[in-house]
Amino acid sequence: MIFDNLVPAKVWIYFEEICKIPRLSKNEEQIRQYLLDFAEKYKLESKTDKAGNVLIIKSADPEYNNRKSVILQSHMDMVGEKDSTTEHNWSKDPIVPVIDDKWVKAKDTTLGADDGIGMAVQLALLADNGIKTGPIECLFTVDEESGMTGAIELEKDFFDSRILINLDSEDEGELFIGCAGGMDTIAEMTYMKEEADSNHTALKISVTGLHGGHSGDEIHKGHANSVKIMTGLLQILTAKFRIRLSEFNGGNLRNAIPREAFAHIMCDKEYVNDIKRYTAEYIYQLKEEYSSTDPGIDISVSKSGLPSFVMDQKSHKSLLNALEKCPHGVIAWSADIEGLVETSTNLASVKFTDDSIRIVTSQRSSVDSSKKEIAGRVSRIFTENNATVNHSGGYPGWKPDTNSEILRITSLSYQKLFKTKPVVRAIHAGLECGLILEKYPGLDMISFGPTIKGAHTPQERLDIETTKKFWDLLVDVLINIPAN
Secondary structure (H helix, E strand, C coil), rough: CCCCCCCCHHHHEEEHHHHHCCCCCCCCCHHHHHHHHHHHHCCCCCECCCCEEEEEEECCCCCCEEEEEEEEECCCCCCEEECCCCCCCCCCCCEEEEEECEEEECCCCCCHHHHHHHHHHHHHHHHHCCCCCCCEEEECCCCCCCCCCHCCCCCCCCCCCEEECCCCCCCEEEEEEEECCEEEEEEEEEEECCCCCCCEEEEEEEECCCCCCCCCCHHHHHHCHHHHHHHHHHHHHHHHCCEEEEEEEECCCCCEEECCCEEEEEECHHHHHHHHHHHHHHHHHHHCCCHHHHHEEEEEEEEECCCEEEEEEHHHHHHHHHHHHHCCCEECCCCCCCCCEEEEEEEEEEECCCCEEEEEEEEEEHHHHHHHHHHHHHHHHCCCCEEEEEEEEEEECEECCCCHHHHHHHHHHHHHCCCCCCEEECCCCCCCCCHHHHHCCCCCCEEECEEEECCCCCCCCCEHHHHHHHHHHHHHHHHHCECC
């Protein structure tokens, strides 16, 4: 066992088991069956709803029968990111966790601690009869990462608890009592194919080595966006050397800042060396600009095979103009909570298909009107450049309640255990709490977790020490839930 010497032992045992199970968004069949088999093994009541969410119920200890019921909630899916040079089949290959000093990481892929560690804690609690608590319900939702459809389609009478603890936060020492709402803005652009000039040279341009990161948690940190970087370079090369574009692919996930981008271009043979020179100058400037946030940023230019076509010049121009004008990053900061991003937008991905281009962006805001305003601005930029636009994935925010009973209980437990006050704040990332609150008005909710860095990237890592603190805090809170 990789985690033999880590505590709490049961949490790490379950986390290691979870790492072995493929569970990308919309492909949660294997992890769902694992959860149902777990419930059967421990003779616990379980059920699923039409969305595929799983609920496992543990009865109260006889001494705690009069305590209020609590529901613990995590999501069973994960983001699957890897470097372009890494071989990993997400449909069957296990994640390979490794210990690196105080961190647990994965070998060349995302770790899936978001939210595998939340699941592991739930399972450890369900399996441990030595912890005396009131009734506990454990909710495992599907498809959080790619659309929150598990929370959207959650049945209104699926669980009974009126207190919910979300286990999907990533900063130990911080208690979250609110989150941003979000939506996606997706543009589709068609293009015409033109025959590539066989007398021209084909080049592949690669933007690599960026940090990327979670588009909620890390949008304010100024990390470079590979799609923006590639767009800027292609605009320069188009103006100076009349390049023709045959392909442009960058980014993968709606909620991740894109780390890599690749383009295939055609140019006159006489311009090859000039293109390499201008690219070298461009990357030199970028390395200075992003020296603190993306020190590994790199751009390479190499000769490639002749493509079968190039896109028509009008579409070429429209695509680059739209990507250049499309905003990315923080739009507004909260006036109420210091240091909280209020509104942001993420230019997430560009994907070429046989006859069209799909551009995915996502908007977040704790103010619903601001979310719609920035989505409308993004939409207009693409429609003005001959694209059709659709909006999807809308989900509400979660308004903070500073008078929450579960906030008071959790704060007291934290101070008792760790001799310091926790930070209480809202989060710019989307949590399922807002959607669940729509179905269950009046729920008293809080979210906390261990420290996770680099979520949604191959650099994802889970802090070992804070995982124990996460466990200790959750157990103490459950022990101190009051009577009905």
